[in-house]
Amino acid sequence: MSTNWIEKAQRLGDGSIGGAMDHPSVPGRVVWHTTESGTGDDAFTSVAAHLIRVAAEPHLLYDPTTDRLGQYGPLKQSARALRNDGSTRTNRVGKVCIQIEVLGRAAKPFTKTWKPGPNYRAMMAAIRSWNIPDTFPAGRLATSGADATNRPRAVWMSKGGHYGHANIPGNDHWDPGSIDKAALFEAAPAGKPGTGTTPAKPVVDLSNLIAAARRDPGLPQGGTTHKPDVLVVEKALVAEGLLPAQWADGSFGSRTVEAYAALQRRYGFSGADANGIPGQTTLGKLGRQHGFTVKA
Ligand SMILES: [Zn+2]
Structure with missing residues (x-):
């Protein structure tokens, strides 16, 4: 209706x-x-x-x-x-x-x-x-x-x-x-009881994520650039066993960069391709496995 x-x-x-x-x-x-x-x-x-x-x-x-x-x-x-x-x-x-x-x-x-x-x-x-x-x-x-x-x-x-x-x-x-x-x-998650809709998959903006991964490590501890995008990815890294849950804080700081680099290696990348800065291929794969979509 x-x-x-x-x-x-x-x-x-x-x-x-x-x-x-x-x-x-x-x-x-x-x-x-x-x-x-x-x-x-x-x-x-x-x-x-x-x-x-x-x-x-x-x-x-x-x-x-x-x-x-x-x-x-x-x-x-x-x-x-x-x-x-x-x-x-x-x-x-x-x-x-x-x-x-x-x-x-x-x-x-x-x-x-x-x-x-x-x-x-x-x-x-x-x-x-x-x-x-x-x-x-x-x-x-x-x-x-x-x-x-x-x-x-x-x-x-x-x-x-x-x-x-x-x-x-x-x-x-x-x-x-x-x-x-x-x-x-x-701010209005779909699929809450009573709304009669199915949950929408979170959308992660790749360019936001890259900007956060470049900027957040230089900010004071816990500083954020694109918190909503980063949180979705951090939760997936926690689920992969690559990031301690306490660091899933929306800040793409050095711990998150390390965790993402470990994910890239797990997905078969090495060298500059495993530098902890997200790319389309690894983020797309992570999203398919952890229920989010990627906006390139
Ligand atoms: Zn207007």
């Missing part, structure tokens, strides 16, 4: 913001925005009213500091937070095009300070009820206005998943900024 109204969400406006989708045979998707405002209840109230006044309502308004969630319209109908791409009504692409305005600013990625709670998990369960995968098919989000150039039209017109406003063709905003994409999914 797909969710149209999230029971936990506060109703905003009159419940009617858009209409039928223009491209319902294209897979469903989510678009993340930031409101470029402050957070907290006063901001929530004033932004909620402002978005109605300017007729730019998303489906959902979310405060990442308080877990407060509001909903303007049913998920199966269109919202109004995107600009058209020429003659394409971007708000109406997909079986659903669920738009989320997150209170905050693109320049301060909200996943650094947020406190997702039950309302966030209810929102993600509603998104998954439309079979929207836990992926960002357009890839990179923008780190600044000048960087907002990754808007692949062919991807947008065909692929389901999550997008930032910065990824939408015909638009020029760069929100939601450089948020931690994996954290969005990890």
Whole structure:
């Protein structure tokens, strides 16, 4: 059953913001925005009213500091937070095009300070009820206005998943900024009792992992660069008997580098190919054996 109204969400406006989708045979998707405002209840109230006044309502308004969630319209109908791409009504692409305005600013990625709670998990369960995968098919989000150039039209017109406003063709905003994409999914694990979904495999980003393996050993003890990615791999190294459990801390420090080098040797590599910096082949194999997928 797909969710149209999230029971936990506060109703905003009159419940009617858009209409039928223009491209319902294209897979469903989510678009993340930031409101470029402050957070907290006063901001929530004033932004909620402002978005109605300017007729730019998303489906959902979310405060990442308080877990407060509001909903303007049913998920199966269109919202109004995107600009058209020429003659394409971007708000109406997909079986659903669920738009989320997150209170905050693109320049301060909200996943650094947020406190997702039950309302966030209810929102993600509603998104998954439309079979929207836990992926960002357009890839990179923008780190600044000048960087907002990754808007692949062919991807947008065909692929389901999550997008930032910065990824939408015909638009020029760069929100939601450089948020931690994996954290969005990890904060609401799929397959929890009562959500009616099957567990999604964790996704490990190879480039994140390599960056962590190069940087973390030089940080103060326990320093992390890409903690969610590293933790998944460290747990697999623990299960392989190569890393003491106490070092599975999300920091790809020198112990983890040593453990990964031992894994590379176990998989038949030597010399520079067993230097403890993860590569596609060894990480892919580790993932197949320990239930995660690798994003190259
Ligand atoms: Zn936006």
